[in-house]
Amino acid sequence: MFMPKRILFEKGSLDYEMAQKIYMKFKDKESIEIIHLTSNQLKQHIPGEDLYAQYREGKKTLVVGTKKSLKFQSCKPSAHYQLPLVLGCMGQCQYCYLNTQLGDKPFIRVHVNIDDIFVQAQKYIDERLPEGTLFEGAATSDPVPVEPYTNSLEKTIRFFGDNENAKFRFVTKYNDIDTLLGLAHNGHTEIRFSINTDSVINQYEQFTASRDKRIEASIKVARAGYPTGFLIAPVFIYPNWKEEYRDLLLRLRSKIPSDLVYPITFEVISHRYTTKAKNIIQQVFPDTTLPMLDEERKFKYGQFGYGKYVYPKESLEEIKQFFQKEIEELFNHKEVKYII
Ligand code: SF4
Numbered sequence: 163m164f165m166p167k168r169i170l171f172e173k174g175s176l177d178y179e180m181a182q183k184i185y186m187k188f189k190d191k192e193s194i195e196i197i198h199l200t201s202n203q204l205k206q207h208i209p210g211e212d213l214y215a216q217y218r219e220g221k222k223t224l225v226v227g228t229k230k231s232l233k234f235q236s237c238k239p240s241a242h243y244q245l246p247l248v249l250g251c252m253g254q255c256q257y258c259y260l261n262t263q264l265g266d267k268p269f270i271r272v273h274v275n276i277d278d279i280f281v282q283a284q285k286y287i288d289e290r291l292p293e294g295t296l297f298e299g300a301a302t303s304d305p306v307p308v309e310p311y312t313n314s315l316e317k318t319i320r321f322f323g324d325n326e327n328a329k330f331r332f333v334t335k336y337n338d339i340d341t342l343l344g345l346a347h348n349g350h351t352e353i354r355f356s357i358n359t360d361s362v363i364n365q366y367e368q369f370t371a372s373r374d375k376r377i378e379a380s381i382k383v384a385r386a387g388y389p390t391g392f393l394i395a396p397v398f399i400y401p402n403w404k405e406e407y408r409d410l411l412l413r414l415r416s417k418i419p420s421d422l423v424y425p426i427t428f429e430v431i432s433h434r435y436t437t438k439a440k441n442i443i444q445q446v447f448p449d450t451t452l453p454m455l456d457e458e459r460k461f462k463y464g465q466f467g468y469g470k471y472v473y474p475k476e477s478l479e480e481i482k483q484f485f486q487k488e489i490e491e492l493f494n495h496k497e498v499k500y501i502i
Contacts, residue, residue: 163310163338164252164308166188166194166223167194167195168196168207168222168224169188169223169225169226170197170199170204170224170225171197171198171199172202173199173200173201175226175227175228175274180272181274183311184224185226204225205266205267213265217268220267220268221252221254221268221269223269224269224270225272226271226274227273227274228273229273229275229279234246234283237301240298240301241296242296244301244302245297245298246273247299247303247312247318248305248308249270249271250267251303251304252270252308253335253367253369254368255335256446256447256452257366257396257435257443257452260302261439261443261446262439263302265442270303270308276317280317283321290327296328296329296330297331299315299330304334304336306332306334306337307338309339310338315342316342319345320345323350323351324346330351330352331351331353333354333355333356334355334356335356335370336371336379337378342386343382343383343386349388349423352388353380353383353388353389353390353391354390354393355376355380355392356393356394357377357380357393357394358396358397359373360373361400361402361406362396362398366452373410381418381419387423390424390426391427391499392414392426393429393431394407394410395429395431395432396431396432396433397431397432397481398453399473399477399481407488411488412492414493418493420495422495426493426497427497428497430481431502432478432502434472434473437471438468440454456471458474460474486498
């Protein structure tokens with residue numbers, strides 16, 4: 163669970179039940195500073211002279227506010243729309259795409275006007291009828307560490323559980339999912355866990371749940387009947403990488419129940435970076451050992467028009483063959499969505 167160092171309540175946010183609940187939970191905690199904002203100037207309340215310090219303080223800051231623009235971003239290719247429950251994440255994964263997206267505003271922002279968000283989601287659902295609509299809840303956040311006091315995912319899963327024309331999915335590196343286990347999800351919410359080898363988690367994924375905690379949580383949601391999947395990402399090539407990823411898959415196989423309704427899904431994504439991301443990472447994590455030597459990579463234009471550095475063709479092929487073979491051999495009831 164995310165325990166912030168400071169909480170900023172935006173003007174008007176305390177009119178909402180979720181904000182009141184957060185306030186009541188934390189108001190008497192001496193270690194937490196509560197700030198009631200009177201204007202939109204929230205950055206001045208988060209200390210830090212440079213990106214390095216702003217990142218570390220921002221990551222300890224919770225902003226409680228409303229989602230004002232209710233125009234949802236599209237979320238191609240993984241879903242039709244982003245569902246804007248939470249923005250930001252308490253994790254400090256060195257390679258995280260949020261480093262580029264959120265820049266000097268890496269704080270965690272929760273949206274308390276969740277009923278307005280559902281009304282808007284329903285409009286998008288109705289517009290697409292008779293086609294179904296898929297919403298992604300973790301496009302710009304990891305919503306799980308704040309779930310114990312927002313209950314946003316709980317409400318969302320109930321909302322989609324009652325909805326025949328829409329589905330919801332999110333991905334997480336955390337394990338605060340116990341409150342989601344007994345909900346009437348009707349198979350309309352897919353929960354994916356982002357996992358990696360211990361070496362990668364220990365080196366690059368600070369302030370996230372351990373590999374085994376994530377696996378334990380994934381087994382709980384699978385047993386609760388949710389469509390469940392694993393995002394193995396980012397995959398790095400390093401000494402012993404095959405042994406360690408095989409060990410990870412073996413561990414999964416030994417834990418996953420054999421009588422699940424839905425196949426376990428796998429998505430595998432090799433490590434890649436943009437020049438912009440690399441520059442930010444080097445400022446925020448000056449001692450990083452992330453492999454980002456351009457000359458060891460292949461430059462490739464992505465579908466969104468900007469270039470990124472991916473592993474060379476032979477390495478990508480090796481990653482593909484390795485995961486295809488291992489997953490095929492180890493798991494019966496599974497679906498490999500892609501290996502890229
Ligand atoms: Fe980014 Fe996910 Fe790590 Fe959070 S847990 S910092 S969203 S990669």
